[in-house]
Amino acid sequence: MQKNAPRAKTPDPIWTGVAVIAALTLYRVVMLRLSTAELFVDESQYWQWGQDLAWGYYSKPPLIGWVLRAFSELSGSDNAFWVRLPGALFHAATALLLMGAAREVTDRRAAMMVGVSYATLPVVAVGALLISTDTILMPFFAGALWLYLTLVRRPSGARALALGLCLGLGMLAKYAAIYFVIGAGLGAALLPAARITWRDAALATAAFLAVIAPNIVWNLQNDLTTLSHTADNVDWVRRPGVHLNPQGALEFLAAQFMVMGPVLFGAYLLTAVRALTRPDWQGRWLVWMSAPTLALVTLQALLSKAYANWAVTACVAALLLVVPVLWHRARMWLWVGLTLNLAVSVFLPYAATQATSWTRASDGRLLMRRYVGEGAMSARILDEARRQGVTAVVSGNRLLLADLFMAAKGSGIEIFAVPVPEHPPHFYAQEHPYPAERPGPFLFATLGDEPPCPGPLPVATWKPGPGIYAPNTLSLYLREGTCWPAAGN
Structure with missing residues (x-):
């Protein structure tokens, strides 16, 4: 009788997940290199922050500026590809960290699917194309969640310090990292099995406070600029009384079906309800790590407004909860959800390569016009400044200023914002107002604003392409610096 041949060793599912995430990331990087979409105003502003490293900036904590500065220094380039490249890489890192976290709550194959599911989320597909503070936050949030789960199983001073470090770096990326503290606090209060030791909690807290302390000091030294801008976004202070916005709340919740994909978010809602009635603490803990974030931002949308990405950190725990359930009990629906999300993940990078080509049939306007035209406009403004023999351009328009600062780097032409004596309306007015002591003329660029003082008609006017x-x-006016006697005061 012939002996049976030895069975071939099946590949480790975790390495299969790594390969899938790497392949999707490579595709994103290649298509990003071919993208014709220019930087939007927020992306240009984040790059500008990195030119002057600080512990805080006008509207966000500092980590995104530091990251973009690092990529700029390493590459020797400031073009859109290098500014946006961290997006694809940071999301890949988040997917890998989530696979590790998933091993704390499920088997290796389901853990692989958690990582792949994150990498294919529609919100991640967008985040890999456009750099944002959410993207910089996510790997630290995922890393903190993994570390917390390991600390519940086995206390460790080193891991507790690493947890605090991750949360601190997350807060330096975006203050939405505080949702972790809220969720973990609720989970620990309601689920004794989900508590870490007092020593580990103290070490994590100490590390967390040590990391964020410089940003707190910076805010105190700068009139709480970042925090006050966050309050402006929340928009409660300027809207006293109760003004409910039920449509906004419904729109926010509907948008979550696009953030996670319709199948995964729908399945999460069902799974979260059922998990609360199950005996295992891990499922209930993951509900507390995700549902309160969604509830708080929905409340914010009801009271004022909220953007779809404001609850993106909920995706981390939500995937750890729902994907293993779908993998073991409703695998067909998981494949349907992944297929839909993967289609979006493949389509969007390609669409970015057609930003200057795809138009609407109704009027011929570019579909992605939001990401086209900045560079040509800035180049023409700087050319006119040279023709007029001036070495400064001033504008009150944040969109113009954002791209002008990038375009003017190394040109010998300085860029300034219209000085605002009261609370500056944006970063450029805060950090780069036109100085009162500067001699000589300047060029004022406007898309409709009146020039800073009376004078001759514009030296150039044109309709942008x-x-x-x-x-x-767009109109360009030649003006003298003396027309701003109070500038910079």
């Missing part, structure tokens, strides 16, 4: 400024008329 296809892109973000297409509906507007």
